[in-house]
Amino acid sequence: MEEKKERILTGHRPTGPRHIGHLAGTLTNWVRLQDTYECIFLVADLHVLTTDYQHPDQIYPHTLEVVADWLATGIDPERATLALQSAVPEHVQLCLLLSMLVTDARLHRVPTFKEQVQQLGLQPSLGLLTYPVLQAADILLYQASAVPVGEDQLPHLELARELARRFNQLYGEFFVEPEALLSEMPRLPGTDNRTMHTSYGNTIFLKDTPEETTRKVMGMYTDPTRLRATDPGHVEGNPVFTYLDTFDPDTAAVEELKERYRAGKVGDVEVKRYLAGVLNNALAPIRSRREEYIRQPERILSILESGSRRARTIASETLDEAARRMGLRVRFPLRAGNPS
Numbered sequence: 237m238e239e240k241k242e243r244i245l246t247g248h249r250p251t252g253p254r255h256i257g258h259l260a261g262t263l264t265n266w267v268r269l270q271d272t273y274e275c276i277f278l279v280a281d282l283h284v285l286t287t288d289y290q291h292p293d294q295i296y297p298h299t300l301e302v303v304a305d306w307l308a309t310g311i312d313p314e315r316a317t318l319a320l321q322s323a324v325p326e327h328v329q330l331c332l333l334l335s336m337l338v339t340d341a342r343l344h345r346v347p348t349f350k351e352q353v354q355q356l357g358l359q360p361s362l363g364l365l366t367y368p369v370l371q372a373a374d375i376l377l378y379q380a381s382a383v384p385v386g387e388d389q390l391p392h393l394e395l396a397r398e399l400a401r402r403f404n405q406l407y408g409e410f411f412v413e414p415e416a417l418l419s420e421m422p423r424l425p426g427t428d429n430r431t432m433h434t435s436y437g438n439t440i441f442l443k444d445t446p447e448e449t450t451r452k453v454m455g456m457y458t459d460p461t462r463l464r465a466t467d468p469g470h471v472e473g474n475p476v477f478t479y480l481d482t483f484d485p486d487t488a489a490v491e492e493l494k495e496r497y498r499a500g501k502v503g504d505v506e507v508k509r510y511l512a513g514v515l516n517n518a519l520a521p522i523r524s525r526r527e528e529y530i531r532q533p534e535r536i537l538s539i540l541e542s543g544s545r546r547a548r549t550i551a552s553e554t555l556d557e558a559a560r561r562m563g564l565r566v567r568f569p570l571r572a573g574n575p576s
Contacts, residue, residue: 244269244417245380247278247321250298251288254305255439256515257424257432259522260482265384265419267310275316276378276547279303279540282321282328283371286364287352303536305442308526313539319547320540321374326551331373333558335366337402338395343368347391372396376411377551384417407561424482425475429457440515442522443530449519450512458504465503476504476511484514 246266248254254263269275279302281295288294303318311318321327343349346368353360368391375383375396385393393416400411425431426438433439440452459470471477471494480490493510496502529536 241272241274242381243274243276243378244382244384245276245278245375245378245414246384247276247280247374248302248306249280249283250295250302251284252294252298252434253301253441253443254309255432255434255441256479256483256519257426257439258305259309259442260424261386261419261421262384263306263309263311265421266306269384269417270310270312270315273382276380277306277311277316277318278321278374278547279319280321280374283367286361286367289361289363299540300530300533300536301443303540304526304529307529307536307539308442308522313543317546318539318543320544323540323544324377324548324551326377326548326555327370327373330377330551330555330558331366331370333562334373334376334399334403335369336562337399337406338369340365342395346395348388368392368395369399372399375414376400377554378547379412379550379554380414381412382415382417384419386419386423390416403558403561407558410557410561422478422482425478427452427456427475429473429475442519443526444519445523446516446520449515450509453508453512453515454505456508456511458507462504464500465505466500468500469497469504471497476507479511480514483518 246262248258248262266275266277279299281299284295284298299320306318307313343365349360349365349367352364371392372395375393376399383393383396393414397413400413403411423432426433426436427440428436428438430436430438440449444452453476456476458476459474461467462469477490477494477497480493484490493502493507497507
């Protein structure tokens with residue numbers, strides 16, 4: 237009898253196509269996790285509305301872009317569940333139940349709330365304030381034992397753990413307290429050495445053509461103290477070498493290039509051309525698979541529909557039990573057709 241795998245829940249907001257930062261930071265890890273965990277990958281479209289509710293026309297095309305990128309990098313709908321958050325209404329229902337167990341003051345202390353308000357210049361909505369509660373519902377709804385996260389998401393995961401404990405104390409042991417699976421991959425800087433973010437224009441997208449990728453690489457930030465190709469260069473903090481460490485499987489060649497760069501025996505142009513070749517080789521099979529999927533939106537929607545149905549089977553059982561324990565004992569089964 238096959239041993240039951242632990243379940244994990246993770247996902248992305250559909251805010252546009254994925255870039256190489258996503259590839260290095262999350263997607264490569266997700267592909268590996270499929271071998272050892274029961275994986276649920278969530279397209280978190282409800283979360284988009286917390287900041288981008290004024291641009292509803294972007295959510296559908298961005299959803300297709302995100303899922304195409306997932307599939308192209310190796311997320312397998314035969315081995316994992318790809319679900320659309322808004323297609324599983326139990327997310328919102330459990331969020332409402334959990335919101336009874338947390339105070340307004342606690343939500344204001346979540347670090348990312350203040351950061352987003354300041355960075356985006358928002359008049360914060362109730363939805364943005366309760367974003368972490370919905371995120372907790374996403375996780376607890378599937379009784380996920382672990383969540384792959386970066387360090388910046390740890391405060392949100394801690395709130396999910398607090399809500400699980402609070403519920404269990406009040407209504408009996410039920411929810412699993414999820415553990416963090418911290419990514420071991422370094423966070424890639426943008427091409428300008430700032431945080432990689434689409435709004436900064438410093439990303440290399442998985443969908444970029446070889447020519448676009450090369451153009452972006454040739455414009456990359458390197459070592460501002462280096463005025464001539466013969467000047468000794470700094471490797472540390474240089475995004476060109478950070479990318480090479482991440483994407484070039486020939487570690488010996490990278491180390492040789494670093495030594496030449498430190499000694500002033502190779503120029504930035506040559507190093508960037510080398511990196512462009514490395515990236516285009518690494519991205520070529522992903523681009524090919526992505527193009528195949530993006531030409532078939534009905535195939536992407538079919539995968540999401542099937543995955544959402546599987547996810548809802550789990551979600552409805554969890555919600556029913558949570559609601560029952562909170563005193564909502566009358567539950568009517570859904571019936572097909574219109575009421576007469």
